[in-house]
Amino acid sequence: MIELENVGFSYRDGEENAITALNGVTLDFAKGEFTAVLGRNGSGKSTLAKLLNALLLPTEGRVLVFGADTADENELFGIRKSVGIVFQNPDNQTVASIVEDDAAFGPENLGLPREEIIRRVDWALKAVGMEEYRFASSSGMSGGQKQRAAIAGILAMKPKVIVFDESTSMLDPSGRKEVMSVIRKLTGEGLGAILITHDMGEAADADRVVVLDGGAVVADGTPREVFSGADVGAYNLKLPLAAAIAKRLEDGGIRTDGAFTEAELTEAIYRALK
Numbered sequence: 001m002i003e004l005e006n007v008g009f010s011y012r013d014g015e016e017n018a019i020t021a022l023n024g025v026t027l028d029f030a031k032g033e034f035t036a037v038l039g040r041n042g043s044g045k046s047t048l049a050k051l052l053n054a055l056l057l058p059t060e061g062r063v064l065v066f067g068a069d070t071a072d073e074n075e076l077f078g079i080r081k082s083v084g085i086v087f088q089n090p091d092n093q094t095v096a097s098i099v100e101d102d103a104a105f106g107p108e109n110l111g112l113p114r115e116e117i118i119r120r121v122d123w124a125l126k127a128v129g130m131e132e133y134r135f136a137s138s139s140g141m142s143g144g145q146k147q148r149a150a151i152a153g154i155l156a157m158k159p160k161v162i163v164f165d166e167s168t169s170m171l172d173p174s175g176r177k178e179v180m181s182v183i184r185k186l187t188g189e190g191l192g193a194i195l196i197t198h199d200m201g202e203a204a205d206a207d208r209v210v211v212l213d214g215g216a217v218v219a220d221g222t223p224r225e226v227f228s229g230a231d232v233g234a235y236n237l238k239l240p241l242a243a244a245i246a247k248r249l250e251d252g253g254i255r256t257d258g259a260f261t262e263a264e265l266t267e268a269i270y271r272a273l274k
Contacts, residue, residue, distance in 0.1 A: 001028075001029050001030055001031045001033075001065075001066065001160065001161055001192050002027075002028065002029040002052055002063070002064070002065050002066075002083070002161065002192075003027075003028045003029075003063070003064040004025050004026060004027045004028070004051070004058075004061065004062075004063050004064075005026055005061050005062050005063075005064070006024055006025070006026055006060065006061035007022055007024075007025040007026070007051065007058045007060065007061035007062070007063060008020070008022055008023050008024060008025070008058060008059055008060030008061055008215075009021045009022040009044075009047055009051065009056060009058050009059050009060075009215075010059050020215055021044045021047040021215050022044045022047055022048060022051075022058075022212075022215040022216075023214075023215040023216050024060075024061075024216060025044075025048070025061075025212075025215070025216065025217055026061075026217070027210065027217060027220070029161065029192060029194060030192070031160070031190065031192055032187055032188075032190045032191065032192060033187070033192055033193075033207050033208060034183060034184070034187040034192075034193045034195070034205075034206045034207045034208070035193070035194050035195070035206060035207065035208045035209070035210060036195045036197055036202060036203035036205075036206035036208070036209050036210070036223075037049075037194060037195065037196045037197070037209075037210045037211075037212065038197065038198070038200075038203055038209060038210070038211045038212070038235075038237060039211055039212035039213055039235065040213065040235065040236040043212040043213050043214065043215065044212045044214075044215040044216075045165075045166075045196045045212055046165055046166070046196060047215075048196070048212065049085065049163050049165040049194070049196050050085075050165075051063050051070070052065070052083055052085075052161075052163050052194065053065070053070075053079055053080050053082075053083035053084070053085055053163065054070035054071075054076055054079050054080065055085070057070060057071050058070075058071070065079045065082055065083055066082055066160070081110070081157060081158075081159065082159055082160045082161065083159055083160070083161050083162075083163060084154035084155075084157060084159035084161070084162045084163070085154070085162070085163045085164075085165060086147070086150055086151055086154055086162060086163070086164050086165065086167045087165050087166075087167065088165060088166045088167060088169055088170055089170060090138075090143065090146035090147045090149070090150045090170075091146065093150045093153070094138050094146070094149075094150070095153075097137050097138060097139065098134075098135060098136070098137060098138075099125070099130060099133050099134050099135070099136050099137075099138060099141075099149050099152075100121060100125070100134040100135060102138065102149060102150075102152075102153050103121045103124050103125060103134075103149070103152045103153045103156050104117050104121050104156065105153060106153055106154070106156050106157040107120050107121070107156050107157060110157060117156075120156040120157075120158065121134075121152075121156055123155075123156075124152040124153070124155040124156040125152050127152070127155055127182070127185070127186065128148040128149070128151050128152045128155065128182050129148065129178075129182070130145065130148050130149055130152055133145065133149070142174075142175060143170060143171045143172065143175045144171050144172070144174060144175025144176070144177075144178040144179060145175075145178075147167060147168070147171060147175065147178075147179050148178060148179065148182060150167075151167075151179070151182055155186075159191075160191065160192060161191065161192035161193070161194065162186070162191065162192070162193055162194075163194045163196070164179075164183065164193065164194065164195045164196065164197075165196045166196050166197060166198070167179060167195070168180070168197065168199065168202065169197070169198065169199075176199070176202070180202060180205060183195065184205070187207075200227075200237065200238055200239065200240045200241070201240050201241055201242075203223055203240070204223045204227070204240035204242070204243070204260070204261065205223075206223060207222070208220070208221065208222060208223075209221065209222070209223050209226040209227075211226060211235055211237065213235045218231070218235060219231070219232075219235070223240070223260070224260050227239055227240065227243060227260070240260070242259065242260065242261055242262045242264070242265045243259070243260045243265075245265060246258070246259035246260070246264075246265050246268065249268070249269075249272075254268075254269075254272050255268070255271075255272065256268040256269075256272075
């Protein structure tokens with residue numbers, strides 16, 4: 001779906017000095033896969049997100065989106081149709097005051113027929129559970145509802161993958177749960193999702209976790225594989241809450257059989273209390 005081949009990216013500071021954000025990154029992202037990207041501040045996560053749909057171009061290596069090179073200007077329209085991005089603050093992505101109008105903005109700019117726009121808006125709002133708010137003003141909605149509306153606007157353009165660049169960081173736990181539920185639903189229907197996050201619990205729910213540190217990939221695997229690695233602490237990562245509780249219980253002599261998820265922890269505690 002997306003391939004990064006030895007990708008590097010450098011910014012220029014005010015004195016024109018090069019500051020390396022990514023260095024030698026080689027990754028691929030598969031169709032229908034839910035990948036969480038973790039790393040401390042300054043590790044290159046947001047730079048990576050912007051490279052995936054050519055908001056930034058690599059200074060070294062190349063990024064291929066369904067075989068198209070992001071450096072090829074002739075391919076940019078197709079690349080940006082294929083890869084949508086949802087940013088941190090939903091208010092910064094709102095272009096219309098009414099939810100339905102906001103969801104229709106992207107398809108309208110693609111020049112689609114009115115009937116197709118209506119179909120896409122109906123589908124997108126239903127996909128994120130916002131159909132009952134279609135005529136509502138976004139100004140009166142919660143953060144989670146606003147972010148779901150923003151996702152609907154991206155979905156209406158029918159991308160093949162959505163990058164969520166810390167899209168849950170400004171939300172309360174309820175809002176985060178809403179957005180994570182939408183991501184899981186979409187990947188179950190074949191859409192690719194790449195979530196840039198600081199939340200270990202969100203990462204634990206992903207199919208795959210990639211860890212960046214100093215602009216390089218330092219870990220890549222399933223959540224269980226990554227969080228059981230010996231160097232997790234060195235990259236400023238903590239165990240997801242369920243796994244941390246399980247470890248504390250094990251240290252206290254209560255067997256949990258390496259419980260990692262909430263479901264596994266619940267089952268382990270149930271067994272221990274029987």
